[in-house]
């Protein structure tokens with residue numbers, strides 16, 4: 001299989017999980033298929049052969065209208081989609097079965113033969129173990145239906161199926177949410193108030209108290225005759241039946257002081273009841289570190305654990321370990337069966353330590369392997385070899401009004417070197433706000449223009465595109481290079497005009513929004529693509545824009561400093577340049593947090609700055625696209641309030657999401673010219689504006705912003721010679737203004753280092769929210785956590801890249817398993833693991 005086939009498989013893989021969902025649960029509950037298919041097809045296009053390309057388009061067409069269709073049409077759509085998909089890549093059997101029509105719901109589909117999740121047909125476990133079951137059993141033991149397990153009857157099987165658990169493999173991959181140490185239960189007397197404890201005893205009283213609030217009290221007496229009252233407030237009448245008098249019981253939860261300081265109580269504890277069959281003695285729920293799984297409706301945790309223990313004991317040994325043995329040994333990773341066993345029922349290791357490390361490694365390794373292959377795929381196909389000589393470089397640089405900073409010069413060198421090579425450049429330019437990325441991009445563009453090519457710069461918003469066009473024209477005012485702006489906001493006539501210039505090649509540097517990547521936009525000779533703030537586009541738009549030239553060079557710029565871990569995962573296939581030095585003449589920005597009640601102090605500072613002739617931004621929180629009207633209202637109201645009550649007589653401008661591009665431009669211009677002294681804005685001004693005379697950035701409801709966003713906003717000031725201020729005003733509501741919010745804002749006051757802020761942001765909010773988009777292209781990990789698994793990531797990446805360097809086609813015998821897993825990501829194992 002060639003590198004581009006691999007890329008196609010990878011690109012299409014996000015479809016598998018929803019299709020699997022359909023095969024299990026039926027199609028009525030499937031949501032948002034249409035946009036997903038569109039994205040996936042976008043991603044796949046660049047890797048498709050001519051034949052595959054046709055199929056891809058039919059696949060895309062099949063999904064059109066899906067989300068609003070009724071079930072009958074949905075069924076047709078799914079079978080059409082699966083038929084095309086089957087023609088492109090191998091799909092697992094249960095999904096393939098969808099091509100011949102989807103039955104009503106999960107019940108019927110369940111009878112469709114389940115292909116092994118662990119794909120290998122032959123029962124050839126990598127780690128043979130002594131007590132191997134007889135070879136007569138089903139071809140793949142891991143595909144054994146749960147119904148066949150001891151203790152699982154039809155009723156229970158149905159409840160498990162509702163949670164997506166049908167086979168042993170499903171069960172093994174349903175990982176505990178957390179663990180509880182039940183090795184040493186405490187007596188009531190020993191259990192400290194305010195701490196979680198496990199207490200074992202017998203039920204001595206069950207009563208309902210009908211005081212102010214109805215509540216159930218179950219009194220437990222331990223061996224030392226201490227008593228604990230367990231209390232439930234919301235419960236159904238049938239709940240009482242769970243507590244037979246004198247039954248053995250174990251409860252775990254936080255111990256609190258009883259009412260009026262009497263005794264100890266637990267509210268809504270986890271309860272494990274023993275019975276004659278399974279007394280509370282050293283089983284899978286007691287006397288050990290116990291896994292806590294997410295709840296399954298109608299199944300007691302204790303029952304579930306018993307089943308899980310049985311499955312793990314008998315079947316974990318069959319899990320094939322695909323990771324090449326050499327890597328496993330070098331990185332001192334547990335064998336996969338052992339890791340799984342320990343993850344479910346820890347015995348030898350601290351839970352969440354070595355066993356978790358093994359699974360996290362696998363997840364990260366597979367992603368890095370995909371990236372390594374993708375990067376190689378890009379590198380081996382011929383692109384444009386620009387001249388980019390010393391002479392053209394210095395000619396480009398001399399167009400700028402100032403010398404490059406050291407970091408800029410290094411980046412330009414690296415870029416020029418890439419551009420000279422016949423293989424396409426694929427480079428990430430990372431740098432804090434104001435580090436001077438635009439100038440670097442311009443140099444690259446000029447290198448392309450020198451050779452008669454066009455360069456396109458794509459920005460995520462119209463405002464940013466306008467800003468870029470403006471700054472490029474400023475920088476190029478002495479030169480004859482033609483900069484053209486293309487955005488969705490242009491009128492038809494302007495559009496046509498721009499289109500002609502693009503096609504004829506008269507437009508040499510083209511700045512625009514995603515409009516650049518649209519079907520209708522055609523270039524004369526596109527040689528370089530620069531993409532600003534890429535993660536806002538999703539990876540797909542990048543591919544589409546690239547397809548407009550003949551394998552153009554690509555430079556991705558990001559102003560949001562991305563923590564290294566994320567960068568490696570999102571941009572792991574790119575080479576990287578970092579601008580870690582700000583241009584001279586920057587002044588430090590003083591950042592201060594104000595409570596709502598102290599806002600007058602903030603306003604005093606604003607008045608002082610205004611009196612000194614400076615200008616001020618006032619930024620309001622971002623609102624959802626759907627609430628643009630509310631946005632407009634809030635912005636207008638704030639402007640009026642400031643104009644009438646706070647800064648009477650000061651001219652105040654307004655920028656918000658409801659304005660047309662022309663209105664916005666007009667408002668920005670007034671502010672830039674100093675006619676408006678204050679600019680009230682929603683975050684549409686987030687990036688790009690450059691007004692050196694503005695020295696104050698006042699942010700309302702600062703607690704609602706992400707740190708990186710605040711950092712971006714702060715970067716709007718401090719662009720001139722005067723000292724600047726960033727004032728973070730918090731809202732009034734207590735809920736929003738908790739300790740977590742304070743902690744976050746304090747990071748802002750402490751540091752102006754964008755990378756530190758990004759790391760903190762990632763840690764506090766998690767990667768999904770950090771990037772703010774579901775489409776960010778970030779894989780979903782079940783076990784790995786980017787914020788904390790940096791070391792594992794580094795190791796996995798090293799191994800993956802070494803492996804591809806050593807065996808680029810993954811042809812060697814020892815790499816077969818991992819290759820199969822990569823290509824069959826759909827049926828792949830760990831991509832399907834989930835923390836239950």
Ligand code: ADP
Pocket residue numbers: 402403404405408431432433434435436437438439559583584690719
């Ligand atoms: P970024 O895009 O990285 O946020 P910009 O390219 O907008 O940064 O540059 C920020 C500011 O610094 C601009 O006003 C730009 O004119 C100025 N600038 C960029 N490079 C230099 C340099 N080498 N020397 C002086 N000023 C520079």
Ligand code: MG
Pocket residue numbers: 434437438688
């Ligand atoms: Mg910029």
